[in-house]
Amino acid sequence: MNIIDKVTRSRYTLKKILEDEWDTSTISDLSNLEIEKIYNIPSSKNKSIAQFGVASGCNFTVKHKSLPSYRLHIIYFNFPEVGKISSKVTKSSCDKINNLYIDKSISPEDSLMVIINDSISESLERSFNEFNIKLQNDLEHIELSDEIIDEMQKNNFPLEKKHFRNVVILDINMVTNNLLEHRLVPKHKSIRDKKTIQEILERSNCSINQLPIILKNDTISKLLRLSPGDICEIKRKSLKAGEYPFYRLCR
Structure with missing residues (x-):
């Protein structure tokens, strides 16, 4: 299975997995040909996203069904150009992702799913565990937005701070099939x-x-x-x- 096939199938799989909790109606069902067209097109001029490499045009964002002000960003990180091999994902990737919060490209409460074209080593998993602890510690000093608090009360959908500002890392081979x-x-x-x-x-x-x-x-x-x-x-x-x-x- 080539990289375009994997990205196409992963988008469909993630749409199915997330649909119970998140509004996935905004995720377009794109063909391999359509994915190939946007694969090398940057999705944003933002420097923090541009440094994630190619395939950023395949990124997408979904809103929580009960808390629309809470967003989940799916990011294809460090993907290679078509026909080439990916470079190794290292713990420095945590710093690059953290820049999204620092430069306010995303809201402080937002969470991310980071998809990589690489196996996840124990050291990389450990780095992301430590990164999540840091994100949670930072969130303790930040009040949740008024919009999210209002939505939790209005929709009777209480969440704790631990449910916000999380980053999950997934090998793309984990989401090519559901x-x-x-x-x-x-x-x-x-x-x-x-x-x-x-x-x-x-x-x-x-x-x-x-x-x-x-x-x-x-x-x-x-x-x-x-x-x-x-x-x-x-x-x-x-x-x-x-x-x-x-x-x-x-x-």
Whole structure:
């Protein structure tokens, strides 16, 4: 599969994965030919985005369905020119991404999905974990915007600060096919609301620390954008019991 095929399929896959929580109606279903035309065209004159390399024309942004002022930016980072090989993604990429917040190219609360054409090494994963801790620490000194606070109250959709200003890194090979729709993968759903989590714990007659764990760097966690403390609901099927929920705690 060439790089254009991968980008085309990843956009379609991400549209399906994000559609429950995010307004994906703005994501155009582009053909390989259309992707190839925009692949080398910069999407912005902004220097912070220009330094991400080619394929920036394939980037897109979606708004949260319940909190329209909260945005998720999907960025194709460090992709090669067609027919060439990608250079290695290093921990310096965190500094480049951080510049988006520094120069106010994106809002302080916005989150990102960074797609790379490279395998994710342990050291790179560790660098992004540390980067996310820094972003969260910075957010502690910033008040959420009035628009987001109003939308949370109006739509009865409370989120904590930990759910904002997150960066997830994904190898493009993880999103060329929709893992969540594989016939052997049960349905997964993120649960972030404290009240709902408490109701689940009471119904299950257990404490939150008694739940089995799903790590935040797990592929499913990344696709669902789980934060530590969130619960992942897994709908499993049994010939005797039918469909039943199973819960894991993100850490």
